[in-house]
Amino acid sequence: MSRQFVTEAVMMAIYGQLLVPQSPVEYIVPYTTIMELYELRDSDEPLMNRADDDQHVKSKIRELIAYFEEPLNSKKINRCLSVPWAKSSGILLGERAQVTIINSVDNAAYGEAFDPIETELLLTSVREKVPVLTDQFELIQRIIEGGIPVQVYDIDDFEFAMEEETFRSSQ
Numbered sequence: 272m273s274r275q276f277v278t279e280a281v282m283m284a285i286y287g288q289l290l291v292p293q294s295p296v297e298y299i300v301p302y303t304t305i306m307e308l309y310e311l312r313d314s315d316e317p318l319m320n321r322a323d324d325d326q327h328v329k330s331k332i333r334e335l336i337a338y339f340e341e342p343l344n345s346k347k348i349n350r351c352l353s354v355p356w357a358k359s360s361g362i363l364l365g366e367r368a369q370v371t372i373i374n375s376v377d378n379a380a381y382g383e384a385f386d387p388i389e390t391e392l393l394l395t396s397v398r399e400k401v402p403v404l405t406d407q408f409e410l411i412q413r414i415i416e417g418g419i420p421v422q423v424y425d426i427d428d429f430e431f432a433m434e435e436e437t438f439r440s441s442q
Contacts, residue, residue: 276404279304284331301375301391396421
């Protein structure tokens with residue numbers, strides 16, 4: 272059985288280790304975060320502090336966009352966009368990683384404490400009963416302080432999160 276996480280598409284471009292996990296993993300990604308890739312690609316604002324890191328990440332974003340635009344992958348994504356909360360079939364991202372796109376819907380359930388994409392991540396996590404994986408420390412703090420009923424992992428703890436599920440599954 273593969274481990275599942277809800278995350279943003281850009282995380283897969285920034286953190287290459289997510290695409291080469293030690294064991295099978297499925298990333299459930301809200302469609303709006305796929306659309307955000309286009310904004311990030313076209314933005315003049317740097318995503319990373321160092322210019323060479325920024326160029327590398329923008330290159331990975333372009334590669335990810337191109338991959339999602341391939342005919343088979345595009346067809347899988349477009350199928351889920353006609354119904355709220357529909358999920359695409361899995362799109363392979365390597366030997367052990369796959370992504371499932373979900374047509375999540377922001378209903379402002381968490382008020383002004385979370386932006387629309389954060390709200391979609393949280394709602395998807397609650398709906399799918401899957402932890403959130405993020406690199407945003409402030410988001411993690413707001414989830415904890417707000418008592419939001421989701422499990423959340425920092426990307427730096429990715430390997431631990433993968434091991435934790437393996438440990439729970441074997442009990």
